[in-house]
Amino acid sequence: MSDITTSQVPVKQDGTLAHIGYVLRSNPVTLLAFTMFAILLLAAVLGPVIVPYDPMESNAAIALQPPSMAHWFGTDNLGRDVFSRVILATRLDLAISVAAVALSFLIGSVLGSVAGYWGGWLDTVLNRLFDTIMAFPLFVLAMGIVAALGNTVENIVYATAVINIPFYARLVRAEVNIRRDAGFAQAAKLAGNSDIRVLALHIFPNALPPMMVQVSLNLGWAILNAAGLSFIGLGVRPPTAEWGIMVAEGANFIVSGEWWLAFFPGFALMFAVFTFNLLGDGLRDMVDPRQRS
Amino acid sequence: MSLLSIQDLKVSFATRRGSVEAVRGISLEIRKGEVLGIVGESGSGKSVTSYALMRLLERNGRISGGSLTYGGIDLRQARESTMRDLRGREISMIFQNPRAALNPIRKVGHQIEDVLRRHAKATRSNARSAAIRALEAVRIRDAEARYNAYPFELSGGMCQRVVIAIALACDPKLLIADEPTTGLDITTQKAVMDLIADLIAERGMSAMVITHDLGLAAQYCNRLVVMKDGEIVEEGGPETLFSRPQHAYTRKLVDATPRPGASVRQLLPLDQRSAEPQLPKAETPLLEIRDLTKTYQGRSGPVHAVKGISFEVRKGESVGLVGESGCGKSTTSSMLVRLIDPTSGEILFNGRDLARSPARNFARDADRARIQMVFQDATDSFNPRHTARQSIAEPLARLTNTPKRQRVARVEELADLVGLPRPLLDRFPHQLSGGQKARVGIARAIAVDPQFLILDEPTAALDVSIQAIVLNLLVDLRTKLGISYLFVSHDLHVVRLLCDRVIVMRDGEIVEQGTAASVMETPSHPYTRELLAASPKPPLPAPPERTAAE
Incomplete structure (x- = not known):
């Protein structure tokens, strides 16, 4: 009876690690993105240990020195080491963006799943709500939220999360909606799963691959958004080391030729955003079991 | 004389696990006015052969050997511009899924006009009437009104007629029909196949009908070629093939085709037939x-x-x-x-x-x-994210109080019962063949x-x-x-x-x-x-x- 199935040569199968290895090997851009991401993570985790100077310590004697062997990125107007400050700021900026994206991922997933699975008036109401949020210029909305709630790091996280929720919710809604009546969802119901279990354990996980692309792009936007808020004086306050503030402070000195104050934090910002933009495709390939051979 | 001649054709695909040969040196000929049926199961390379012939292979596929000659033109060496002229005008193709073959957002009439104007068989002024004539030729009633229809407004059978109209609009000499009736109802299948057969006879075309259905091929083709694993295993007229299959694989296919009078055991190859089942009496x-x-x-x-x-x-x-x-x-x-x-x-x-x-x-x-x-x-x-094992275990976990260890044993017992080799239990659905998936579905x-x-x-x-x-x-x-x-x-x-x-x-x-x-x-x-x-x-x-x- 089983001649067809047994006669086939068994194909060697990939484990999760081997699959990740394959994704990294097959696409050099992904490998580059993950290397850059590893650098960012190292800087965030080991920041205080590896910096050569105390980022808060001012020393008027060495103020505004250009990059040198002693101070790789130069010193700022208070004589603080720019390199140490840029490295140290990584932790704060990443923390803000990861927290904000995690929050909007969570809320957006729940709202989008509910709207996509049950539909009806709930779907209509939620969709109009997302439309309303997206109708605002998003950065202005974030400014408003931070200004109204108060100038704290938490409020930057909340504001960034709120403006990103509609993107996740819409994506999840569409992905859930097309799978609502899929065979495997029906089969899951026959296996005794309630609607919520079918949604949470069977349909939602299948929306993850496109979500990963959205997450990584969003991490980049969130960093920019947090830095932008700080730049205009909302959110993180000086003297905290944060890329947005450092660019804002350094901007005053560009005209007088001290470019390194704004350049290096700006470069770090660009590096982070670029990393996250590159990361998306690779992450998607990793979480999608169908990419495995 | 032969219209199309394929000599020792080899097609290979570059994949993650190295090069895979899908067609391994096949030779066949189609004479003028002949209908050749290519029969084989999935993965036999029958569709790939037709795509190679039209030079429409996917990007990772290439013709790695042999020659393709159509009316004196070497199709393997021909320039892309020559191929574009040939496709649709000399060689046309009817695809498996008519709905996917039509552009969903354009009126079907316009899609027929496209091919007519591409091959200069019509001008802007007379394209409309030519398209309507093409629709009439495939026996679409009220062609004038159908000209303005979008594919989603038409039934599957009607869409396939439109696809046939497009394929035949420029009077090609060779028609390739790749599983033209898969997914259609049985009465529609008969109507579509009868139509194709009539049109082929009417216009004196040659045709290549690719199908997995031996019965269908036998009814509509002059000559059959049976393919397996990229090779031709047998060739001959439909009657000969059915009454005296030479190759074991052809015999297996002939046996497996449901037909009047055969019992379910008689579909299996002779050596695998077990005793006729003793079915329980059904009363309550x-x-x-x-x-x-x-x-x-x-x-x-x-x-x-x-x-x-x-x-x-x-x-x-x-x-x-x-x-x-x-x-x-x-x-x-x-x-x-x-x-x-x-x-x-x-x-x-x-x-x-x-x-x-x-x-x-x-x-x-x-x-x-x-x-x-x-x-x-x-x-x-x-x-798609669950392995076969997880899929089969799901109802056990949700609907019974079986402890985890017993569930593992039960899943393996079920796999044995449906004849699924145990190592396959840890595969994802896309790593299983159709038959294996059917077994997993039954086990679940x-x-x-x-x-x-x-x-x-x-x-x-x-x-x-x-x-x-x-x-x-x-x-x-x-x-x-x-x-x-x-x-x-x-x-x-x-x-x-x-x-x-x-x-x-x-x-x-x-x-x-x-x-x-x-x-x-x-x-x-x-x-x-x-x-x-x-x-x-x-x-x-x-x-x-x-x-x-x-």
Whole structure:
């Protein structure tokens, strides 16, 4: 009876690690993105240990020195080491963006799943709500939220999360909606799963691959958004080391030729955003079991 | 003389695991006015051959050897511009899925005009009338009005006619039809194949018909080529092939093709046939359906999908539910398996009316484990993120109190029962073949020992040889476990093999029901007769005794 199935040569199968290895090997851009991401993570985790100077310590004697062997990125107007400050700021900026994206991922997933699975008036109401949020210029909305709630790091996280929720919710809604009546969802119901279990354990996980692309792009936007808020004086306050503030402070000195104050934090910002933009495709390939051979 | 000549063609694909040869040196010829059938199961390289011929291979595929000559032109070396001129004007193709072959957002008339104007067979001023003539040529009624239709407004059969109209608009000399009727209803299949055959004869074209259905190919082709694993195993006229198949694989295909008079065991190769099953006598009713209706609220008024049907299924009995798409058989099975609620009527299961327990709460119903289903589309019915093991274990975990360790043992026991090798349990659905997925689907459905199993066209997407194996597996399981089946299908010949009684549905109503033999041999309703007449009539194979000596 089983001649067809047994006669086939068994194909060697990939484990999760081997699959990740394959994704990294097959696409050099992904490998580059993950290397850059590893650098960012190292800087965030080991920041205080590896910096050569105390980022808060001012020393008027060495103020505004250009990059040198002693101070790789130069010193700022208070004589603080720019390199140490840029490295140290990584932790704060990443923390803000990861927290904000995690929050909007969570809320957006729940709202989008509910709207996509049950539909009806709930779907209509939620969709109009997302439309309303997206109708605002998003950065202005974030400014408003931070200004109204108060100038704290938490409020930057909340504001960034709120403006990103509609993107996740819409994506999840569409992905859930097309799978609502899929065979495997029906089969899951026959296996005794309630609607919520079918949604949470069977349909939602299948929306993850496109979500990963959205997450990584969003991490980049969130960093920019947090830095932008700080730049205009909302959110993180000086003297905290944060890329947005450092660019804002350094901007005053560009005209007088001290470019390194704004350049290096700006470069770090660009590096982070670029990393996250590159990361998306690779992450998607990793979480999608169908990419495995 | 030959119109097309293929010599020692080799096609290979570059994949993650190195180069794979899909076509391994085949040679064939098509003469003028000849209809050649290429028959083979999935993965045999029959479609790849036609794509290579049109030079439409996917990016990772390439012709790695041999030659292709059409009317003196070397197709392998020809420039892309030459190929563009040939496609549509000299060689045309009809694709497997007509809906996917048409551009969904353009009027069908415009899509016909495109090809006419590309090959300068019409100008802007007379393209419209030429397109309408092309629609008329494929026997589309009211062609003038259909010119303005979008593909989604047309039925599957109508879409395939439009695709044929596009393919034939420029009077090609060679027509390639790649599974032209897969996914179409059996009566539509007959209409489309008759149309293609008429047009080929009318215009004196040559054709290459690619199909997995040996019976269909035998009925419409002059000569057949049987392919397996990228090679031609046998070639000959349809009668010879059926009565004296030389190659073991052809014999297997011929045997596996459902035909009048053959039992389910006779579909298997001679050496694998076990004794005819001893089926249990069915007396006590298990499921009684009374006046079941389902009405949907459509935009233009209510749609009556099921209009008050009544029937019963006895314990251990297998009942066939036959009908074409849109007849309400899927709605009926969804209601019986309690995925949707009926508008009215009773579903008495062991005397209890299940229609009163709403579908949304049925997951926790005591009868949930007793009614299960095997889905039609084996690919769509598995969570792409779950391995076969997880899929089979799911109902055990949710519907029974089996501890984890026993579940593992039970899954392996089930795999053995359905003949799925245990190492395959850790694969994802996309890593399994169609037949393997069908086995996983059956294992999942019987995991919780149901009393009643709905089989929704479980073999529709399978190759005939796999279909034969799966049908036999289902018969064995029924004998062993005493499960009652409702076998939903569009194919009366397949239903007859498995069922004691047959119900024929049309437009939401039951038009005929009775024992399988009486419905098949003395159909009382004209629609049943139409269905029976539409299925392909392969020439009868020689009795197995004669070939056993070979």
